[in-house]
Amino acid sequence: MRYCLAGVLAAALAAAVSPASADDLMKAAKEIFQPIPSLVPAVKDNAVTHEKVELGKLLFFDPRMSASEIISCNTCHNLGTGGVDAGPTSVGHGWQKGPRRAPTVYNAVFNVAQFWDGRAADLKAQAKGPVQATVEMNATPEHVVKTLTSMPDYVALFRKAFPGENEPVSFDNFAKAVEAFEATLITPASPFDQYLEGDANALSAEQKDGLKLFIDKGCSNCHSGVNVGGGGYFPFGVVEKPGADILPAGDKGRFNVSKTASDEYVFRAAPLRNVALRAPYFHSGQVWSLKQAVGVMGEAQLGARLTDKEEDAIVAFLGSLTGQLPQIDYPILPVRTDATPLPTLAK
Amino acid sequence: MRYCLAGVLAAALAAAVSPASADDLMKAAKEIFQPIPSLVPAVKDNAVTHEKVELGKLLFFDPRMSASEIISCNTCHNLGTGGVDAGPTSVGHGWQKGPRRAPTVYNAVFNVAQFWDGRAADLKAQAKGPVQATVEMNATPEHVVKTLTSMPDYVALFRKAFPGENEPVSFDNFAKAVEAFEATLITPASPFDQYLEGDANALSAEQKDGLKLFIDKGCSNCHSGVNVGGGGYFPFGVVEKPGADILPAGDKGRFNVSKTASDEYVFRAAPLRNVALRAPYFHSGQVWSLKQAVGVMGEAQLGARLTDKEEDAIVAFLGSLTGQLPQIDYPILPVRTDATPLPTLAK
Numbered sequence: 221m222r223y224c225l226a227g228v229l230a231a232a233l234a235a236a237v238s239p240a241s242a243d244d245l246m247k248a249a250k251e252i253f254q255p256i257p258s259l260v261p262a263v264k265d266n267a268v269t270h271e272k273v274e275l276g277k278l279l280f281f282d283p284r285m286s287a288s289e290i291i292s293c294n295t296c297h298n299l300g301t302g303g304v305d306a307g308p309t310s311v312g313h314g315w316q317k318g319p320r321r322a323p324t325v326y327n328a329v330f331n332v333a334q335f336w337d338g339r340a341a342d343l344k345a346q347a348k349g350p351v352q353a354t355v356e357m358n359a360t361p362e363h364v365v366k367t368l369t370s371m372p373d374y375v376a377l378f379r380k381a382f383p384g385e386n387e388p389v390s391f392d393n394f395a396k397a398v399e400a401f402e403a404t405l406i407t408p409a410s411p412f413d414q415y416l417e418g419d420a421n422a423l424s425a426e427q428k429d430g431l432k433l434f435i436d437k438g439c440s441n442c443h444s445g446v447n448v449g450g451g452g453y454f455p456f457g458v459v460e461k462p463g464a465d466i467l468p469a470g471d472k473g474r475f476n477v478s479k480t481a482s483d484e485y486v487f488r489a490a491p492l493r494n495v496a497l498r499a500p501y502f503h504s505g506q507v508w509s510l511k512q513a514v515g516v517m518g519e520a521q522l523g524a525r526l527t528d529k530e531e532d533a534i535v536a537f538l539g540s541l542t543g544q545l546p547q548i549d550y551p552i553l554p555v556r557t558d559a560t561p562l563p564t565l566a567k
Numbered sequence: 568m569r570y571c572l573a574g575v576l577a578a579a580l581a582a583a584v585s586p587a588s589a590d591d592l593m594k595a596a597k598e599i600f601q602p603i604p605s606l607v608p609a610v611k612d613n614a615v616t617h618e619k620v621e622l623g624k625l626l627f628f629d630p631r632m633s634a635s636e637i638i639s640c641n642t643c644h645n646l647g648t649g650g651v652d653a654g655p656t657s658v659g660h661g662w663q664k665g666p667r668r669a670p671t672v673y674n675a676v677f678n679v680a681q682f683w684d685g686r687a688a689d690l691k692a693q694a695k696g697p698v699q700a701t702v703e704m705n706a707t708p709e710h711v712v713k714t715l716t717s718m719p720d721y722v723a724l725f726r727k728a729f730p731g732e733n734e735p736v737s738f739d740n741f742a743k744a745v746e747a748f749e750a751t752l753i754t755p756a757s758p759f760d761q762y763l764e765g766d767a768n769a770l771s772a773e774q775k776d777g778l779k780l781f782i783d784k785g786c787s788n789c790h791s792g793v794n795v796g797g798g799g800y801f802p803f804g805v806v807e808k809p810g811a812d813i814l815p816a817g818d819k820g821r822f823n824v825s826k827t828a829s830d831e832y833v834f835r836a837a838p839l840r841n842v843a844l845r846a847p848y849f850h851s852g853q854v855w856s857l858k859q860a861v862g863v864m865g866e867a868q869l870g871a872r873l874t875d876k877e878e879d880a881i882v883a884f885l886g887s888l889t890g891q892l893p894q895i896d897y898p899i900l901p902v903r904t905d906a907t908p909l910p911t912l913a914k
Contacts, residue, residue: 281647289653295637300628300900306636306910315662317912497902509905550895553647555844558856563653565664 245432246420252435254446255413256493256543260404261329266344268400271381276401278377278551279394284367286357288313289563293350293398297325299548302497303405308505312350313358314567319471321505326545327493329403331450336503337474338453338488343399348391358567361391366561368394373554407494407543412448415540423540430537433530438522442489448541450491456502457485459523462516466506473503496539511535592779593767599782601793602760603840603890607751608676613691615747618728623748625724625898626741631714633704635660636910640745643697644672646895649844650752655852659697660705661914666818668852673892674840676750678797683850684821685800685835690746695738705914708738713908715741720901754841754890759795762887770887777884780877785869789836795888797838803850804832806870809863813853820850843886858882 260268279285283292296310296318297303303324305311310318320336328334334346350356351364368374368389378388381397412431414422423431434440443449453474456467467485474486487503500506501513514534518526526534607615626632630639643657643665644650650671652658657665667683675681681693697703698711715721715736725735728744759778761769770778781787790796800821803814814832821833834850847853848860861881865873873881 283645283648283653288658290642290658298630300898301630302902306630311635311637311912315912499903508909545899548897550897551647552892555649556846562855565658565662 242420242428245428245435246415246418248435249431250416252440252444253412253416253448255416256327256330256406256408256410256446258408260406263329263344263399263403264342266396266399268403269381271377272397272400273404274401275377275381276397276399277548278374278553279398280401281551282553284553284556284560284563285351285359285364285394286313287359287363287564288357291357293325293347296322296350296356299325299405299545302326302494303328304498307500310356312356313354314565316355316567318353318355320503321500324491324494324498325402326405326407327447327450327491327543329406330446331488331491332452333488336487337477339477343402344392344395347395347398347402363561364391364394365389370557370559370561371554372557377554405546407545410493410543411540412537413543424536426533426536427540428537430533430535431540433526433534434537437518437524437526437530439517439534442521443492447491447493449489449493452489453483453486454489454521455484455486456520458521460520461485462520466502466504466516468504471503492538492541494542494545496535496542510538514538589767589775592775592782593762593765595782596778597763599787599791600759600763600795602763603674603677603753603755603757603793605755607753610676610691610746610750611689613743613746615750616728618724619744619747620751621748622724622728623744623746624895625721625900626745627748628898629900631900631903631907631910632698632706632711632741633660634706634710634911635704638704640672640694640697643669643703646672646752646892649673649841650675651845654847657703659703660701661912663702663914665700665702667850668847671838671841671845672749673752673754674794674797674838674890676753677793678835678838679799680835683834684824686824690749691739691742694742694745694749710908711738711741712736717904717906717908718901719904724901752893754892757840757890758887759884760890771883773880773883774887775884777880777882778887780873780881781884784865784871784873784877786864786881789868790839794838794840796836796840799836800830800833801836801868802831802833803867805868807867808832809867813849813851813863814867815851818850839885839888841889841892843882843889857885861885 262268280293283290283295285292291312296305298305303326304322307321309320310322312318323336329343332338334340334343335349340346340349351359352361368378375389378393382388382393411422411427442452442454445451456462456473461467472484474483475481496510499510500508501510507513507516511531514531515526518524609615627640630637630642632639638659643652645652650673651669654668656667657669659665670683676690679685681687681690682696687693687696698706699708715725722736725740729735729740758769758774789799789801792798803809803820808814819831821830822828824830843857846857847855848857854860854863858878861878862873865871
């Protein structure tokens with residue numbers, strides 16, 4: 221188990237680590253959070269080479285990886301809108317609604333695991349999911365490999381990205397290339413990062429008030445680390461279960477992965493980097509206002525009814541988590557050939 | 568009427584302008600075609616300013632212009648795949664299938680009018696269509712204006728792009744900005760352009776054979792000018808109607824616009840720039856092989872059964888029409904606010 225309920229509650233009730241002065245606040249923040257590095261991080265079992273990143277970018281934007289050939293990774297993880305789609309949950313093959321809000325791909329490499337329930341250990345495991353999910357891209361590994369193999373430009377790029385391999389074009393390597401590209405989707409240099417690096421003026425007075433509240437009230441007990449969240453699993457509704465619109469009874473979260481009773485309604489703490497770009501909120505995507513989401517969290521997780529001013533301050537702090545998004549050239553994709561599988565729209 | 572059936576047939580049957588020597592071929596080509604200019608062309612009643620182009624790029628990629636907020640202009644006119652989608656026809660709101668193949672936005676500014684039936688005089692008129700079409704983006708001008716007005720970054724960009732106007736954020740100005748961006752989507756410097764500019768070595772021997780056939784057989788009677796097509800309206804099936812799969816009886820083309828009997832099954836000649844990037848072909852999108860499409864055209868329009876070698880040569884020539892696609896930074900879009908209309912998935 222990666223969470224400690226008693227700890228969460230203790231922090232919420234006792235506000236044990238209340239930073240008193242401005243220096244103390246920065247010191248406390250540095251103990252709880254880490255800045256986003258300015259360099260692309262290493263990824264387990266998958267060297268992030270330039271060739272893989274370039275290939276992965278094409279794959280990420282290529283709708284022909286889906287059965288309909290009109291849905292790409294970027295459709296639901298739109299890099300122009302914070303790495304997510306419009307919500308509340310995603311729309312996939314056949315206009316089917318997915319069960320949960322699309323998580324952002326930005327900084328996802330820093331999460332402990334992928335998906336709201338952490339069912340994928342890393343991004344290469346994650347990348348294989350939506351491609352095959354019938355309510356998302358509804359494709360098969362065979363469709364993906366056949367499509368890629370049909371285009372000589374893709375074959376050449378896989379050879380370059382996976383040199384010396386006998387079968388460079390494979391579903392595994394598709395996922396590795398996507399992971400390598402996604403590892404580059406990091407957003408450093410937010411005001412909060414600058415603050416963590418020692419610039420006391422990088423945050424406004426209100427943002428500092430918000431940061432202090434975020435620590436004092438106990439938010440940072442779950443939302444900590446590089447991604448201000450994304451590091452562990454916690455029950456949604458520690459103190460008070462939110463309404464069924466926000467926490468639908470049918471989605472038991474991590475329980476579906478672990479089959480452990482104590483994991484019912486447990487989710488990975490949402491990573492809060494760039495959260496201001498990514499309404500609507502929660503796995504159900506039912507709350508469109510960040511301020512309202514802060515209020516819900518206060519009541520559900522901390523048993524605290526935040527004042528209007530407190531909510532505003534926390535929202536201001538969360539705004540300081542918006543970093544510099546990488547500039548991405550929209551890729552010109554390899555050209556289909558007569559051997560490329562045709563799109564299938566049937567559900 | 569912009570077409571002359573007698574002329575088409577005469578050219579097909581008599582091959583009157585057969586260029587004999589290599590010099591003659593280039594001279595003949597220069598009389599029939601013009602190169603894509605390397606500079607963005609002027610647009611009627613809409614100065615193409617840097618501010619409009621930048622704004623138009625955001626709008627073109629912004630899915631929130633649709634009712635579902637997941638379909639953008641780029642969904643069906645994907646700049647990564649030749650300015651079109653996977654086909655055969657587009658999939659829009661509610662997974663509905665559109666009636667015709669998406670035309671490319673690349674070089675569309677050089678067409679005589681927009682849509683397969685020319686029902687929009689220019690790109691600013693065209694841009695208003697798909698946004699409102701219930702089978703495409705299913706939005707309203709009110710949705711678009713309310714969405715744009717809800718985001719301060721958009722309001723500022725409209726003010727800059729339309730200085731001095733009382734109501735810079737309007738559906739008309741949305742369309743003008745999109746048109747300005749689309750005017751930049753030109754693809755100069757193809758091998759054929761280099762040939763037209765005097766470089767005899769820019770085309771291979773087979774491509775020159777194809778060009779000669781393209782002129783001799785009469786293809787260039789309809790497919791001429793800057794866009795090697797897109798300049799006038801012609802009946803599909805001049806000599807022999809293609810099968811109902813390729814030319815569905817229910818779609819009478821320009822007749823629906825003009826209500827003139829002679830316009831039945833008349834369409835704007837397809838512009839052939841970058842045609843090799845844009846399978847499937849025809850307004851019905853039912854032919855996936857360019858070689859097969861050339862064969863269909865020979866029989867339907869010219870009454871000519873082309874040999875395998877002739878088809879290959881013409882396909883090789885058409886390959887020389889692939890130009891240099893502009894490099895486009897994928898835009899980071901303005902952030903939605905609590906005032907932004909919510910997505911609607913209902914049909």
